[in-house]
Amino acid sequence: MKVKDLLKGLDYFCKDKNLLEIEINDISFDTRDIKEDSIFVCNKGVNYDTHNDIERLKNDSRIKVIITEKSYDFQTVVVKDGRKALALICKNLFLNGYTPKLIGITGTNGKTTTCYLIDHILSFANIKTARLGTINYKIDDEIYPAPTTTPSPYDLYKMISKAKNKGCSNVVMEVSSHALDQSRVFGLTYDYAVYTNLSGDHLDYHESIDDYFKAKSRLFHEYLNGYAIINIDDSYGEKLRESLENKNNCLTYSFNSNNANIFVKSYDKGLEKSFVLFELDGRELEVETKLVGKHNIYNLMASILVAYKYGIDLEQIKKAIVSFENVPGRLDKIVHNNIYVFIDYAHTDDALKNVLQSLLPFKKRRIITLFGCGGDRDKTKRPRMAKVAEEYSDLVVVTSDNPRNEDPQSIINDILKGFDDNSKVIVEVDRRRAIEIALGNALEGDIVLIAGKGHEDYQLIKGIKYHFDDKEEVLRFFGKI
Missing domain, CATH: 3.40.1190.10 (Mur-like, catalytic domain)
Known part of the structure; x- marks a missing residue:
């Protein structure tokens, strides 16, 4: 597709009109993934601005035209907003008039x-x-x-x-x-x-x-x-x-x-x-x-x-x-010896409250809640989640979620600030061991909620993605896999 067709719907400035006639096969927007015969769209990301790479980009033979928010003396087309330009260029290339x-x-x-x-x-x-x-x-x-x-x-x-x-x-x-x-x-x-x-x-x-x-x-x-x-x-x-x-x-x-x-x-x-x-x-x-x-x-x-x-x-x-079955990781239920275990993605205080309030009417004995909070994310919800868990649970196990680049114990310390009474709180940093503790404490008639990760089958720790699946851990504990 020609550059001029990719730019339909955009306000732009192009000093060299010949650039608009160049045939483009693909779109690039990340310097780590530059495609052959592509148009590169510079834009300001949350953590990085690809305009910083302009000197390297102009010498890359795979790139035919560069879209920028600034004017340069080489093969560039200038737009006001790189993010919006990227979206519209992608739409023009991939949809070509298709409107579902x-x-x-x-x-x-x-x-x-x-x-x-x-x-x-x-x-x-x-x-x-x-x-x-x-x-x-x-x-x-x-x-x-x-x-x-x-x-x-x-x-x-x-x-x-x-x-x-x-x-x-x-x-x-x-x-x-x-x-x-x-x-x-x-x-x-x-x-x-x-x-x-x-x-x-x-x-x-x-x-x-x-x-x-x-x-x-x-x-x-x-x-x-x-x-x-x-x-x-x-x-x-x-x-x-x-x-x-x-x-x-x-x-x-x-x-x-x-x-x-x-x-x-x-x-x-x-x-x-x-x-x-x-x-x-x-x-x-x-x-x-x-x-x-x-x-x-x-x-x-x-x-x-x-x-x-x-x-x-x-x-x-x-x-x-x-005929609708449950969504993966949303109140996903496992029953073993009259112990009801629910795995849910709830990772905010409001979501945790909704889930626990939903389970409360079915409580025969106790509700045991396990949860953690993600690292490098909103810290304000950590103590709020603790307050909710404490209000609706008889026993709370606090553990890791996806700590990412934060110290897991530091995240847990933020969570613990929200509890009024730590006597019914168990802390275990290792999520696998924490699940074993929660299930090991469960007796017939108890409800166990394992919250925070739901459908996710991994943990992110110090930049490394490890396989981890809450449901697998529960099934393994009960000898079902």
Whole structure:
């Protein structure tokens, strides 16, 4: 594709017009991965600005043209924003006019389950769909690893291109605050945008909770041309709804407010399955679900609203929900000798609270909670997670999560500041040993929650990625593998 075609939709300055006629085969944006006959897009990253490498880049024969935010006396095209330019160039190369229906889900918690649910309901209705999110990327029936919740513009548009090639008419995806702040989804227009909730997380990246909210809101104010679907039980959700110019295209969900488009009339909960009676725009909808907990009822409501606006028959929606199995690493259940073990990704205080509140009604004897906190991430949530674990648990095991480049004991010390009573707290830095301690303390009738990593099958320690899977450790302890 010619450079001028890659730059469609961009404001740019090019001194040498001959550059615009050069044929380009690929896009490069990382000096560690330069492709043959490529256009290199310089941009300011979080930790590094590739404009610093300009002298090396101009002498690399693999690069035909360089996109920069500054003017140079060689083969450059100047743009105002390198990040946005990268996204739009990727879109032009990979999509070439393909415009699937896009569903974006943002919020602190619930994005993954809601994404899975929407994908399942649409697929159940024979609508070919791609799914992009935290656990993996699914293009129709093919699965790809997911390095990040929302991939880089290059990987994102390449995945959407794969969806095009597989005949998918829809893409449902999690949209992180980082992705919105870094313009990774620039160039996309969403037909549906779902807001789940907002609580303290990523405050190592965002300056404040309000800054975090503003990043999330960009999905609705800058990228949406369709329906906004918002949880109005969340205070920031109500704030978001009020900020929308087109409130006619805003659909709301709530656990008990009959002002919402969908709300809960009755809820018969269980560990094996639950029955929920919703009211949806004046119509009753009773569903059976294997999902556990109130937080999952919110995820169901968001998913039902999307499917409802797609025009999927309510009976078909009900059948799809009944057939939906649990999401990997989200209240993943293992039962052994009447001990219920749940593995969950909850890694914020709000998510941990939601999960523990969901398990509390089923407590026969004790709840034992194991958790840690990731290194090089938001430190403010560490003591908050301790307070939640202490409030809802009879025994707490504090351990490592992904310490990354931090000292694991230092992370644990931050967590311990949140406990009022350390008498029911066990500290074990080694996560494998900690799981053995939690399960070894469990007796018949106990519930054990192993929180923080969920579907992850690794630990990150001092820059090295080690294989580690909470579920494998539980099964090994019980002699099931």
